[in-house]
Amino acid sequence: MRNEELIPADEICVRYQVERQFVSSLYESGIIEIVTVQETEYIHCDHLAEFEKMMRLHKELDINLEGLEAINHLLKQIQDLQKDNVRLKNRLGLYE
Amino acid sequence: MEFIDYYKLLELERSASKADIKKAYRKLARKYHPDLNPNDKEAQARFQQINEAHEVLSDPEKRKKYDEYGKDWQHADQFEQAKKQQAASGGFSRGFGGGGRQSYSGNFDDDTFSDFFEQMFGGRARAEGAHRGAHFKGQDFNAELQLRLSEVHESKKHTLTVNGKNIRLTIPAGVENGQTIKIKGHGGPGIQGGPKGDLYITFNILNDTNFRREKENLYSTEEIELTTAVLGGEIQVNTFDGKVKLKVKPGTQNSSKVKLKGKGFPKYKKEGQFGDLIITYDIKIPENLTGKQKELFQELKNTGI
Incomplete structure (x- = not known):
């Protein structure tokens, strides 16, 4: 993992104006991943979009952590179903 | 450009209080928020309309202007002009714009307020509407x-x-x-x-081939004659690159496997490296034997095979 792909969690909190506890809670819930390098916690840039999504839902829709966990789980299910749907449509297209 | 009924969009009466507007907006935003409706363009469009309606109705100045002119919004500027003239001659004056706002970003392009909004509230309001503290990455x-x-x-x-x-x-x-x-x-x-x-x-x-693929290895089945299996010989087998000759050992058993090293599938992002091709032999038992062939098999049988 390259260092430039890691963003310090503290910097993210300042930039997005969220409490450090919010980032920790997301990590503890398994919604985002945190990488620790030399006692500093980082979020990988690939997981930033997921973090931003959760932050928007939390800030803008007042959804608490339990709600975010449920939403995260259901969104993953929706994505899987959408993928399956596309795959099946493509398969079907071969026979039409 | 059509008039947009923001009250209808938020499912509100025209007499709705600030709290009613907030409540209605929150309810609909939770339903249509783009983060909760991935890849749903309809929900995204609906959310933008709701956002726009909230932008206007939650701002007392904008709401006032919207309520005042309603369907006659196209003539709003003329009315404003007339009022200004009235003010100059001792009447009242007023302006609009500014004021606090709370709008949701969602996961979409902000520059998509309706022409109606643009026309009625102008570029400044729009610029305010687009203002957020954070920069967001676009949708994946x-x-x-x-x-x-x-x-x-x-x-x-x-x-x-x-x-x-x-x-x-x-x-x-x-x-x-x-x-x-x-x-x-x-x-x-x-x-x-x-x-x-x-x-x-x-x-x-x-899979448009006769090979079965497991990661970088390919698998196929080759039929061989019974005599070739017993006595050994040479056969031609298909690989991805074409046919190759393969020696069959005498006494080859049915379902036995041979591995052709490096004749499998390319390894992902490892240029020049290939998996293996694993061939399973399927020994063909002859059918419809002639009288002579049957005699010969009988002779073989008599030898104790």
């Missing part, structure tokens, strides 16, 4: 690319159309069915100067 796009197994045996260029844009990509040899790759910066535009989203392509590989 997901696409599926269907390829044949024979097409991914070599690295090839493919052109993909994503949201009306053609993207030319080199698909490395050896990609697997169901594998997803990320193309950085080919997703939706960033919000307020944020970076573009990414494009995720999932491969759906259809």
